[in-house]
Amino acid sequence: GAGVSQSPSNKVTEKGKDVELRCDPISGHTALYWYRQSLGQGLEFLIYFQGNSAPDKSGLPSDRFSAERTGGSVSTLTIQRTQQEDSAVYLCASSLDGYNEQFFGPGTRLTVL
Amino acid sequence: RKEVEQDPGPFNVPEGATVAFNCTYSNSASQSFFWYRQDCRKEPKLLMSVYSSGNEDGRFTAQLNRASQYISLLIRDSKLSDSATYLCVVRRGGSYIPTFGRGTSLIVHP
Numbered sequence: 001g002a003g004v005s006q007s008p009s010n011k012v013t014e015k016g017k018d019v020e021l022r023c024d025p026i027s028g029h030t031a032l033y034w035y036r037q038s039l040g041q042g043l044e045f046l047i048y049f050q051g052n053s054a055p056d057k058s059g060l061p062s063d064r065f066s067a068e069r070t071g072g073s074v075s076t077l078t079i080q081r082t083q084q085e086d087s088a089v090y091l092c093a094s095s096l097d098g099y100n101e102q103f104f105g106p107g108t109r110l111t112v113l
Numbered sequence: 114r115k116e117v118e119q120d121p122g123p124f125n126v127p128e129g130a131t132v133a134f135n136c137t138y139s140n141s142a143s144q145s146f147f148w149y150r151q152d153c154r155k156e157p158k159l160l161m162s163v164y165s166s167g168n169e170d171g172r173f174t175a176q177l178n179r180a181s182q183y184i185s186l187l188i189r190d191s192k193l194s195d196s197a198t199y200l201c202v203v204r205r206g207g208s209y210i211p212t213f214g215r216g217t218s219l220i221v222h223p
Contacts, residue, residue: 043213048210056210102202
């Protein structure tokens with residue numbers, strides 16, 4: 001079946017602009033995660049969605065970052081007033097129920113000029 | 114102490130060698146354990162889950178040592194295609210958010 005998909009694959013933006021990144025999880029997976037990975041660094045947890053519960057936003061680095069998950073499926077990560085330090089690969093992952101293994105999308109490579 | 118620690122390497126081994134990585138975790142309430150591999154500029158991909166009794170998948174063997182709080186990954190008969198970063202992932206009981214180690218880099222050379 002289809003895996004996790006993300007769009008766009010690459011995004012170049014200017015400092016101060018807003019960006020939206022999209023994630024389409026595996027059908028039937030209730031858990032959805034956003035991470036970011038800077039060059040040569042480990043994965044940094046950003047936010048977690050589980051079904052219709054309130055998301056765990058504990059990893060969001062600032063109030064410029066927000067995310068939504070509509071209808072328990074597609075998720076959008078929004079970064080407002082982008083800064084150069086936001087440049088990274090943003091990875092989305094889904095899991096059947098949050099207890100099992102995660103499956104990652106190919107990521108969105110964000111470059112802020 | 115970090116929640117999940119890995120030797121960053123790189124481990125530089127010839128084809129055909131056997132190589133082992135360890136990953137230590139600090140939270141004794143950890144319940145789920147996984148190994149992922151991540152190729153350069155690619156997303157992490159699940160390599161194998163780690164079960165209490167240990168498990169094997171072809172050339173790969175994973176072990177869990179709860180007493181000493183570490184998991185291990187053994188790769189036999191290394192192939193050039195095994196070159197990647199291997200991520201240790203630990204999830205503690207009651208949490209839906211796993212913790213990723215920084216990864217161990219493996220380079221297999223001819």
